[in-house]
Amino acid sequence: xxxxxxxxxxxxxxxxxxxxxxxxxxxxxxxxxxxxxxxxxxxxxxxxxxxxxxxxxxxxxxxxxxxxxxxxxxxxxxxxxxxxxxxxxxxxxxxxxxxxxxxxxxxxxxxxxxxxxxxxxxxxxxxxxxxxxxxxxxxxxxxxxxxxxxxxxxxxxxxxxxxxxxxxxxxxxxxxxxxxxxxxxxxxxxxxxxxxxxxxxxxxxxxxxxxxxxxxxxxxxxxxxxxxxxxxxxxxxxxxxxxxxxxxxxxxxxxxxxxxxxxxxxxxxxxxxxxxxxxxxxxxxxxxxxxxxxxxxxxxxxxxxxxxxxxxxxxxxxxxxxxxxxxxxxxxxxxxxxxxxxxxxxxxxxxxxxxxxxxxxxxxxxxxxxxxxxxxxxxxxxxxxxxxxxxxxxxxxxxxxxxxxxxxxxxxxxxxxxxxxxxx
Amino acid sequence: xxxxxxxxxxxxxxxxxxxxxxxxxxxxxxxxxxxxxxxxxxxxxxxxxxxxxxxxxxxxxxxxxxxxxxxxxxxxxxxxxxxxxxxxxxxxxxxxxxxxxxxxxxxxxxxxxxxxxxxxxxxxxxxxxxxxxxxxxxxxxxxxxxxxxxxxxxxxxxxxxxxxxxxxxxxxxxxxxxxxxxxxxxxxxxxxxxxxxxxxxxxxxxxxxxxxxxxxxxxxxxxxxxxxxxxxxxxxxxxxxxxxxxxxxxxxxxxxxxxxxxxxxxxxxxxxxxxxxxxxxxxxxxxxxxxxxxxxxxxxxxxxxxxxxxxxxxxxxxxxxxxxxxxxxxxxxxxxxxxxxxxxxxxxxxxxxxxxxxxxxxxxxxxxxxxxxxxxxxxxxxxxxxxxxxxxxxxxxxxxxxxxxxxxxxxxxxxxxxxxxxxx
Numbered sequence: 001x002x003x004x005x006x007x008x009x010x011x012x013x014x015x016x017x018x019x020x021x022x023x024x025x026x027x028x029x030x031x032x033x034x035x036x037x038x039x040x041x042x043x044x045x046x047x048x049x050x051x052x053x054x055x056x057x058x059x060x061x062x063x064x065x066x067x068x069x070x071x072x073x074x075x076x077x078x079x080x081x082x083x084x085x086x087x088x089x090x091x092x093x094x095x096x097x098x099x100x101x102x103x104x105x106x107x108x109x110x111x112x113x114x115x116x117x118x119x120x121x122x123x124x125x126x127x128x129x130x131x132x133x134x135x136x137x138x139x140x141x142x143x144x145x146x147x148x149x150x151x152x153x154x155x156x157x158x159x160x161x162x163x164x165x166x167x168x169x170x171x172x173x174x175x176x177x178x179x180x181x182x183x184x185x186x187x188x189x190x191x192x193x194x195x196x197x198x199x200x201x202x203x204x205x206x207x208x209x210x211x212x213x214x215x216x217x218x219x220x221x222x223x224x225x226x227x228x229x230x231x232x233x234x235x236x237x238x239x240x241x242x243x244x245x246x247x248x249x250x251x252x253x254x255x256x257x258x259x260x261x262x263x264x265x266x267x268x269x270x271x272x273x274x275x276x277x278x279x280x281x282x283x284x285x286x287x288x289x290x291x292x293x294x295x296x297x298x299x300x301x302x303x304x305x306x307x308x309x310x311x312x313x314x315x316x317x318x319x320x321x322x323x324x325x326x327x328x329x330x331x332x333x334x335x336x337x338x339x340x341x342x343x344x345x346x347x348x349x350x351x352x353x354x355x356x357x358x359x360x361x362x363x364x365x366x367x368x369x370x371x372x373x374x375x376x377x378x379x380x381x382x383x384x385x386x387x388x389x390x391x392x393x394x395x396x397x398x399x400x401x402x403x404x405x406x407x408x409x410x411x412x413x414x415x416x417x418x419x420x421x422x423x424x
Numbered sequence: 425x426x427x428x429x430x431x432x433x434x435x436x437x438x439x440x441x442x443x444x445x446x447x448x449x450x451x452x453x454x455x456x457x458x459x460x461x462x463x464x465x466x467x468x469x470x471x472x473x474x475x476x477x478x479x480x481x482x483x484x485x486x487x488x489x490x491x492x493x494x495x496x497x498x499x500x501x502x503x504x505x506x507x508x509x510x511x512x513x514x515x516x517x518x519x520x521x522x523x524x525x526x527x528x529x530x531x532x533x534x535x536x537x538x539x540x541x542x543x544x545x546x547x548x549x550x551x552x553x554x555x556x557x558x559x560x561x562x563x564x565x566x567x568x569x570x571x572x573x574x575x576x577x578x579x580x581x582x583x584x585x586x587x588x589x590x591x592x593x594x595x596x597x598x599x600x601x602x603x604x605x606x607x608x609x610x611x612x613x614x615x616x617x618x619x620x621x622x623x624x625x626x627x628x629x630x631x632x633x634x635x636x637x638x639x640x641x642x643x644x645x646x647x648x649x650x651x652x653x654x655x656x657x658x659x660x661x662x663x664x665x666x667x668x669x670x671x672x673x674x675x676x677x678x679x680x681x682x683x684x685x686x687x688x689x690x691x692x693x694x695x696x697x698x699x700x701x702x703x704x705x706x707x708x709x710x711x712x713x714x715x716x717x718x719x720x721x722x723x724x725x726x727x728x729x730x731x732x733x734x735x736x737x738x739x740x741x742x743x744x745x746x747x748x749x750x751x752x753x754x755x756x757x758x759x760x761x762x763x764x765x766x767x768x769x770x771x772x773x774x775x776x777x778x779x780x781x782x783x784x785x786x787x788x789x790x791x792x793x794x795x796x797x798x799x800x801x802x803x804x805x806x807x808x809x810x811x812x813x814x815x816x817x818x819x820x821x822x823x824x825x826x827x828x829x830x831x832x833x834x835x836x837x838x839x840x841x842x843x844x845x846x847x848x
Contacts, residue, residue: 002782378813394819396478403479407787414483414785420500
């Protein structure tokens with residue numbers, strides 16, 4: 001029998017970037033001094049990785065789902081609501097609908113709601129009390145709702161009852177259309193009875209949430225402090241918990257996720273992976289990298305494959321701070337040095353690219369590398385968008401990058417026709 | 425009208441490799457001196473070719489099926505049993521089920537079978553007599569079985585009768601699990617009646633084969649010589665002969681296969697290609713290359729496209745002999761020189777990569793080249809894994825390599841919507 005190797009996939013959220021005028025048209029990764037990543041690039045293979053399609057931007061949950069091993073088909077069906085539900089620990093009720101919601105600041109007049117702030121001033125405490133004030137609302141028609149706060153203004157709505165349907169419209173008009181006001185919840189197809197019933201329940205819920213929260217003590221205090229009250233919710237991306245048996249389960253490989261972000265942790269739970277959270281992992285710019293690296297090393301001792309996710313790179317891009325991103329990349333490069341050794345295969349990649357000029361997720365491919373001590377070596381001398389263009393991996397998909405990593409670990413067997421159910 | 429060219433695809437089984445420590449981290453192809461292939465690379469285009477998906481290892485039958493022109497969809501459905509059946513000349517009964525089997529050494533106790541040797545010591549003669557001793561076994565329930573020996577211990581089981589189903593489990597526990605003993609044949613779904621009937625017939629067959637073969641003269645002689653008897657069969661990969669009309673038939677092109685391996689010859693027959701076998705083609709390290717080249721030249725005179733398959737490269741990898749693979753590559757390079765001329769388009773590729781460090785088929789892409797005297801020329805100076813990274817073909821699929829070869833031959837017309845049935 002041959003030797004198999006452990007695998008480590010380091011996911012630097014929103015890593016890929018565009019040319020920054022202040023950097024002479026180079027990207028943050030191109031101007032960052034990253035000797036450890038460059039060493040891996042020299043001794044391994046680089047390439048460009050597309051999440052779904054070349055040119056098509058995706059959200060973190062899509063990019064991560066593909067890297068975690070879902071097929072494109074499985075990923076396309078994945079609603080954000082149930083992913084967030086897993087992130088806050090709602091993993092048992094498979095009949096319920098889960099919505100990804102924001103606490104928001106609404107203003108009611110003549111039965112309509114104006115949206116004053118889509119995120120209620122990014123409210124960062126008191127949401128547990130607001131959710132408790134809602135409790136389990138009986139919406140009639142056998143439907144019961146409850147709210148489950150996540151990070152800041154984010155909150156998961158659980159809708160329980162029989163015959164619910166996710167085929168309804170979002171009440172959140174989205175970032176660029178908030179002046180439209182809160183949208184009434186409508187079924188996609190007015191003849192779909194289940195969807196019509198579900199949409200009507202959501203509309204009743206919106207009224208009841210406003211009634212119970214607008215005068216709540218937390219919101220009285222917020223108004224006193226000049227902060228926008230969290231007196232409403234915006235609902236989007238409903239769905240049920242999907243029944244997923246991902247690739248790694250079929251392969252009987254043990255995987256773990258090290259991350260501070262609820263979406264990523266939720267996806268990890270959905271896949272049946274071990275998840276390592278820690279108060280020191282803040283999924284922000286102040287995240288404690290050295291603890292994260294130590295936890296990753298522990299996780300590697302007990303698992304075949306570990307996904308280490310670092311959020312901060314993406315946040316700097318969203319804040320239009322390419323210099324901050326460059327510095328973060330240098331901190332990360334320094335931090336990962338102890339993880340590099342010849343007993344494991346290491347990949348570095350991202351869920352998607354993010355442009356520090358605009359703060360947009362972009363459809364640019366993600367610069368990626370794989371280092372296998374007994375693998376092929378290409379001619380790349382450093383790790384950057386530019387050098388990855390001529391790398392040995394060529395241009396492949398995110399899920400194919402995972403397959404390649406597993407194959408470098410010697411953990412894949414020849415394809416058999418019965419594998420097609422989970423492979424395609 | 426424009427001129428069309430003949431095409432030659434040289435398939436070097438398991439050609440692609442990984443970094444070999446004894447070669448300073450280079451691959452056998454990278455260290456082999458191959459002036460003829462390098463000449464083709466200089467005057468043509470190189471690239472990396474993936475059989476099914478980047479990172480996903482495949483067996484020879486999958487890799488060859490794609491190079492022979494099956495779509496991914498057609499390939500995914502292809503069971504190994506009917507491919508082997510074609511290899512031994514069973515091409516007519518479309519209702520029968522065909523299984524890929526091994527003659528094996530079993531030991532019976534209390535009605536269970538222990539597996540002593542999965543390949544009956546790679547038995548290499550006498551299997552025709554053993555199969556004749558079985559003849560056509562009536563298994564009752566209107567089902568009749570017969571055995572058809574292939575190379576060494578390999579044998580095809582033909583199961584004839586009405587209402588059979590291939591949705592049953594293998595009785596072969598596989599290489600790594602042979603200590604489990606022979607598995608009873610079970611239907612995938614116990615409520616599937618046809619599958620349950622078929623599985624029950626296989627279980628009766630296993631008993632009857634053991635009864636007839638354990639005391640057979642051939643096995644008596646083997647025991648005397650200290651060899652393991654071939655007193656049982658392990659069954660896997662059942663299926664019916666697929667109804668395939670491959671690409672080249674639609675294009676009305678005449679193709680031929682030159683090979684010594686039954687799987688490859690079987691696939692050729694399944695596609696409706698001419699097959700050229702010869703006692704000198706041994707599908708092993710001692711294969712007679714010069715005869716193979718002569719036969720290829722003859723085949724080219726009578727066909728539009730010839731597939732020349734050479735097995736030995738793969739065998740050296742499986743035997744963890746990268747130096748032998750390098751030498752074989754140099755012998756092949758020398759042998760193919762007479763095939764090179766400016767009246768034909770030549771491709772060199774493989775069905776998959778094989779790692780000489782581990783003997784594993786890998787999901788690494790296959791270094792490939794296409795030489796067209798009137799085609800594009802990229803900047804590659806040699807033929808190797810590393811140089812193919814920057815080749816003009818980029819990274820494409822096996823079937824797309826065949827399309828590219830046909831197109832270089834000026835043999836493809838513009839896509840029309842009615843082509844989608846055989847093209848995708």
